[in-house]
Amino acid sequence: MTSFALKVMACVFMTIDHVGEFIPGMPIELRWIGRLAGPIFIFLVGWSCEFTHDRKRYLLRLYVASVAMSAIQGGLLISNNVFTNLFQTALIISLLSAPTVHRKTRNIALYIAYQVGLMVVLSVIDSIWSIPESFAYPLLAATGSIFNLEGGLFYVLLGVILWMTREHKIILSASYIGMVAAYALAYSSIGARFIQLVTGRLMGMSGGPSHLSFIFNGLLELFGIDPFSAGGGLLANYQWMMVFALPFMLLYDRRRGPGIKWFFYAYYPAHIVALYGIGALMGGTTLALG
Incomplete structure (x- = not known):
């Protein structure tokens, strides 16, 4: 082709x-x-x-x-x-x-x-x-x-x-x-738990929202991963369907x-x-x- x-x-x-x-x-x-x-x-x-x-x-x-x-x-x-x-x-x-x-x-x-x-x-x-x-x-x-x-x-x-x-x-x-x-995987329930775990650890280091947690979530978004949409299921987060290309x-x-x-x-x-x-x-x- x-x-x-x-x-x-x-x-x-x-x-x-x-x-x-x-x-x-x-x-x-x-x-x-x-x-x-x-x-x-x-x-x-x-x-x-x-x-x-x-x-x-x-x-x-x-x-x-x-x-x-x-x-x-x-x-x-x-x-x-x-x-x-x-x-x-x-x-x-x-x-x-x-x-x-x-x-x-x-x-x-x-x-x-x-x-x-x-x-x-x-x-x-x-x-x-x-x-x-x-x-x-x-x-x-x-x-x-x-x-x-x-x-x-x-x-x-x-x-x-x-x-x-x-x-x-x-x-x-x-x-x-x-x-x-x-x-x-990043958008699966496993990915969502990992994101929550890391974010929680970073926030716990400073007793609340911190620059580290902000940077972590910013890096995820930079790579095209919305941390607030993770765990929504494969049909809701359907980018994985690109595999069929x-x-x-x-x-x-x-x-x-x-x-x-x-x-x-x-x-x-x-x-x-x-x-x-x-x-x-x-x-x-x-x-x-x-």
């Missing part, structure tokens, strides 16, 4: 998902189907990094797309912006593609230092001026922050692992299933197919705005633009 065919299938899954998200009264099963879209897009980013003739231009396209989509996010006040995930995944892959272990380590260290420094700066700015949510989305996307990722860092790490194991289908499959299982990845034959890449860059924001507007007309959402 070519990358073009996989992207078309991912777009179909994604559209079904967003119909369930934005159109009122739709069955929850549409959101289940939508779990297959993100992993396929993330999987293809790794191969695009390998096959592109100019990786810097590829990164620039993803960055510009993420910033442009963040403006729509700010207007509609929605969380949807897959381009931020794709950009961060491609960026980390590029940093890890350095020829020596020393340079790889240096690149990742600088990346982490930048993200931590950026978090501190933005936190200080927000404490002084209280950044409005509509402006926060473009600001985070423009600065390349990891705090504006749809689904959290989990998807980025998933994409990096899929790239690292791309040449070995068995290892790729085992890694993918393991990652999804770990995600599902694996067969489609294994069918990839490293062929490109028709070269109409700009269609996918345009389709994502266009279909979200259209479905959001339809949902608003049907009374399901409140239109924030205009």
